Amino acid sequence: MQSWQPQTSRLYQTGATLDKTPGRNRPEIAREQQVEQRIHHAGLAGKIMSAEEAATHIQPGMTVGMSGFTGSGYPKAVPLALAGRIEAAQGRGEKFALRVLTGASTAPELDGALAKAGGIDFRLPYQSDPELRARINRGEIDYMDVHLGQVAQYTWFGFLGKIDLAVVEVAGILPDGRLIPSTSIGNNKTWLDLADKVILEVNSTQPLGLDGMHDIYYGTALPPNRQPIPLTQAGDHIGEPYLRVDPAKVVAVVKTHAPDRLGRFTPPDETSQRIAGHLVEFLKHEIRMGRLPENLLPLQSGVGNIANAVLGGLRDGGFSNLTAFTEVIQDGMLDLIRTDTIRMASATALSLSPEGVQEFARNIDHYRERIVLRPQEISNHAELVRRLGCIGINGMVEADLYGNVNSTHVAGTSIINGIGGSGDFARNGFLSCFVTPSTAKNGAISCIVPMVSHVDHTEHDVCIIVTEQGLADLRGLSPKQRARTVIANCAHPDYRPLLQDYFDRACRDSKGKHTPHLLGEALSWHERLVEQGSMRPN
Structure with missing residues (x-):
């Protein structure tokens, strides 16, 4: 693989200058000029219009691919304008709903606004908005929870139908019409390639220094x-820094000046730190055993406070010269990159606090x-995850005695967010680790259960389970050996006797002795939760 040096475009090199005409330096005028100075294609500059005008290109029943991945790089103006249009139409008694496809979760201005307006019929592949989630769980919206690495392939295969229109945020437009991507790429390449029509939002809050950070x-x-x-190292550049689009397909260019809607991460609590400590000590053990190099293998880390705690534990544990091949770079990983603990990180999006x-x-x-930053069909590609030997570290809702993991549902029926990319790395990585506190809801829920209520990752793909109680290494173990290891190391003391009692009786009374279960009782813990609000027996 040849060495590649970032080449910045003329747009970044020249920067932006403000109009010095007296009386025209008001903030809104300055912002408008900053956006206009990012649009260097004459034909596309002629298609600048308001978000309300652009939204008229979106018709009921369309399949719309939108940019956005974990709250970054999503369109800020057109979805809000579209939601207003949908509300007006439905106020007149007209049905107006869409099939909405994205990279992952977005933000209230997109998922929340469209869901509240009743404007979504179908959604994939991942979401985190409370309004959208509630409507999905009420059965008002069809939701397809799918591995993030498979979305582009499904789209190219035609499983999702025709992509009528794409709405994509970019940081700028070059003179030849190529696009400087924003803070996420996700499925933008696929949407731009396959959509019949395209709306571009050019957002002047996204730093032009992003130019050269992408590899399409x-x-x-x-x-x-x-x-x-042809990718053999996490930092390889195998493509080009810009997205392509046929200018003839672009029907509107909308100027925006709005930041990504990102949340703050709370400092790691004691539970998260204990989980991180167990995992860091395990990785050190694997180095001593010769199964991992001193700088580990490329890291993949899910989003959340536990993931940030684990990353902080790696820094505090003296690790250095690390690499990451992951989906999202959040604060914990950014801090490791800042201090050069991580020397190179590949992802498809940034998901940072303010x-x-x-x-x-x-x-x-x-x-x-x-x-x-890469398209998610590359950041999550099974071929690359397997070749690089990634270490996957992801959260979960619950695990059962045999190592099956539920990462998406409460009591088997209500979706939380989605599987995201965890399955891409669990199935294909060198080491798949799942982390969670041993209990939830002040102890009312045990996160280690006899049988998971929904299976996202089977026991065949789960290597390591970690709670604040300890770590269970499930590699090389039979089902019953796994059960004993999980109970002894991961279960909360309040639930450990109950799990041991279930397992002992299952070993005695189950018809099959390979994976012992009491079928009439296996999900009784979840039944108690639904009926009584707690898994604890009366």
Whole structure:
């Protein structure tokens, strides 16, 4: 793989200058000029219009691909304008709903606004908005929870139907019409390639220093024409820094000046720190045993406070020269990149707190040399995860005695967010680790149960389970050996005797002795939760 140096476009090199005409330096005029100076294609500059005008291109029943991944890089203006249009139409008694496809979760201005307006019929592949989640769980919206690495492939195969229109946020438009991607790429390449029409939002709050941080690979193909993807190191550049779009398909360009809607991460609590400590000690043990190199293997980390705690534990544990091949870079990973604990990180999106955004913008030249943002069909590609030997670290809702993991549902029926990319890394990575506190809801719920109420990751794909109680290494164990290990190391003391009692009786009374279960009792813990609000027996 040849060494690649970031090449910044003329747009970034020249920067932006404000109009010095007296009386025209009001903040809104300055912002407008900043956006206009990011649009260097004459034909596309002629398609600038308001979000309300752009939204008229979206018609009822359309399948719309929108940018956005974990609250970053999503369109800010057109979805809000569209929601207003939908509400007006439904006020007149007209049905107006869409099939909405994204990279992952977005933000209230997109998922929340459209869901509240009743404007979504179908949604994939991941979500986290409370309004959208509630409507999905009430059966008002069809939701397809799918591995993030498979969305582009499903779309190219035609499983999701025709993509009528794409709405994509970008940081700028080059003179030749290529697009500087924003803070996430997700499925944007696929939407731009396949959509009949395209609306671009050019957001001037996204730093132009992003230019050169992206790597868009256009070499994927459908079977039987596939070739190996030429990526052998997390930091390899195998594509180009910009997204392509046919200017003739672009029907509107909308100027925006709005930040990504990102939450703050709370400092790791004692439980998270204990989980992190168990996992860090395990990784050190694997190094001593010769199963991992001193700088580990490329890390994949899910989103959340426990993931941040684990990353902080790696820094405090003296690890260095690390790499990451993951989906999302959040504050914990950014801090490791800032201190060069991680020397190179590949992802498809940034998901930073407001403080993290400020740090990223202040030192963007440092980060541009150490971060590569890719389409999620590459960041989550099974071929690459297997080749690189990634260490996957993801959260879960619950695990059962035999190592099956539920990462998406409460009591088997109510979706929380979705499987995201955890399955891409659990199935294909070198080491799949799942982490959770041993209990939830002040002890009313045990996160270690006899049988999970919904299976996202089977026992065949789960290597390590970690709670604040300890770590269970399930590699090389039979089902009953796994059960004993999980009970002894991961269960909360309040629930450990109950789990041991269930397992002992299952070993005695189950018809099959390979994976013993009492079928009439296996989900009774969840039944108690639904009926009484607690898994504890009366």
